[in-house]
Amino acid sequence: MAGAARYREVFAVGEFRALLASHLLSIIGDQLARVALAVLVFDRTGSPALAALTFALTLVPELIGGPLLAGIGDRRPRRAVMIGCDLARAALVAFMAVPGLSLWLLGALLVAVQLVGSPFKAARAAILPEVLAGDRFEVGTSVLFTSLQIGMLCGYGAGAPLVAWLGTGWALLIDAGTFAASAVVVAAGVGPHPPVRTDPAKPVPLGGFRETAALVWRDRRLRYLVAMASLVGFYAAPTGLAVPYAAQIGAGTAAAGLLLAALPAGSALGAVLLTRLVDPERRRALLGPLAVATCAALLPMGLAPGLAVAVGLCALCGLLSGHDSVSVATFTRTVPAANRGQAYGLALAVLRAAQGVGIALSGVLAEVTTPSTAIAVFAAIGTAAGCGVAVGWQRARSATVAGTTG
Structure with a gap:
């Protein structure tokens, strides 16, 4: 029976390094967006309930986007799906930084950002077993899982001070920059990974x-x-x-x-x-x-x-x-x-x-x-x-x- 794969075997794979870098940039972006918008809403309204609702809006879209939109990555080249999603998120978050937008519009943009993230995550999950063989796949999944936990841990602690220092507008622009950087990393470091499906005409x-x-x-x-x-x-x-x-x-x-x-x-x-x-x-x-x-x-x-x-x-x-x-x-x-x-x-x-x-x-x-x-x-x-x-x-x-x- 084969033993456990070593981390150096996993990190030796160039495509995995690119996927991990993209993953880390997405975590930074997600955390900054959550904190910045919660702070922005609270500053405008003084309502803890609305601030909490804004934070919750970052989780709800996955209930819809996960089952319905994730299949896009099974019918289109997965690298192209990831790049397209990153660029769309960068544009949406940059628009959020425009001063004076209504809270309703900000909420709609936030939901859109999270919806677009569903096919991105699904495409990445589908690529991973193709670039990591055998137990390297499980170890690689563990690295991504651990990165997410650490990112959440650090994001909760560092996100608020960063937003307080820079202001919500600059924080959102940096957030948009992380998604754009993720698109560049994926384009440079990940192969096309064409879809396996032979029925692209079926409604996704x-x-x-x-x-x-x-x-x-x-x-x-x-x-x-x-x-x-x-x-x-x-x-x-x-x-x-x-x-x-x-x-x-x-x-x-x-x-x-x-x-x-x-x-x-x-x-x-x-x-x-x-x-x-x-x-x-x-x-x-x-x-x-x-x-x-x-x-x-x-x-x-x-x-x-x-x-x-x-x-x-x-x-x-x-x-x-x-x-x-x-x-x-x-x-x-x-x-x-x-x-x-x-x-x-x-x-x-x-x-x-x-x-x-x-x-x-x-x-x-x-x-x-x-x-x-x-x-x-x-x-x-x-x-x-x-x-x-x-x-x-x-x-x-x-x-x-x-x-x-x-």
């Missing part, structure tokens, strides 16, 4: 979506991998309840930042350790147990422990959730090449929906109980659901192995 949004959804549903492995990703709806509860939990334990609002940072920090480390220390086949066997453990790690939060213990539990939950990078890699590799872009968009939309619904419902429960109780209840439900997903995933894996070796 509905025809391709129905076909891909049916494909994911029929394949038990894909179905359980999507279900596994959806468990984030249960262990994301501390993200939505960080501020009220900090208030419950008397730690103050500032302590909520530590709770928020603990999850992505632990997740980044977990993805690195899993791909660095565990061989490929063992990783996939561990997906089920790790999915259960990720939710179970939050059960002690029901006791409303102090800040240090709570941060430790959130970090442990994040560390165990590092298996998500392996789930994404396994899902992408399992989907036929002709459907990879749209399947990735569909899975991402399901994940975002689960995350949003979970956070919202945990907040409702916290209203009638306490934040610590709500987190623990969702952790318990997630643990039980995770057990079912783990059993189903193991059976699907065993059936596939038996079918290929029998």
Whole structure:
């Protein structure tokens, strides 16, 4: 059995280096856009609710763009899709920097930017297995996953001071520049990667979506991998309840930042350790147990422990959730090449929906109980659901192995 690929093998691939650079530039751009627009809206209106709504608008479009627009990357040269999306985002964000635009127009532009990002991400996800063979693909996926977590962690901390220093207009122009730079990097460093599909005339949004959804549903492995990703709806509860939990334990609002940072920090480390220390086949066997453990790690939060213990539990939950990078890699590799872009968009939309619904419902429960109780209840439900997903995933894996070796 082949051992784990090394990072130097992955970084030796020029196209991967270009994809990673583009990924990092996109993260910087996304974070700057979120913070700058939230600050701009708050400065104009003085309304925390509208500022929060502006931030939420950056997540909602993936629910639509993921399933419907991601298939564009399966029917057009994927490099061209990435470049076109980057240039479109650069133009839209640059337009946002025009002084005096109405808040309604800014909101519409923000939604458009996020919608255009869906086919970009799908095309990149579809290219990755073509440039990284064998276990290098899983390690490369882990690098992108870790970069995203670190980017979110740093973005939350550095985005606001940068916007305060430069002003929202300049921050948005820099944001537009990151997307333009990403387009240049992709054009220079990534091959064309023509589409695999032979039916480009089929309507992309509905025809391709129905076909891909049916494909994911029929394949038990894909179905359980999507279900596994959806468990984030249960262990994301501390993200939505960080501020009220900090208030419950008397730690103050500032302590909520530590709770928020603990999850992505632990997740980044977990993805690195899993791909660095565990061989490929063992990783996939561990997906089920790790999915259960990720939710179970939050059960002690029901006791409303102090800040240090709570941060430790959130970090442990994040560390165990590092298996998500392996789930994404396994899902992408399992989907036929002709459907990879749209399947990735569909899975991402399901994940975002689960995350949003979970956070919202945990907040409702916290209203009638306490934040610590709500987190623990969702952790318990997630643990039980995770057990079912783990059993189903193991059976699907065993059936596939038996079918290929029998």
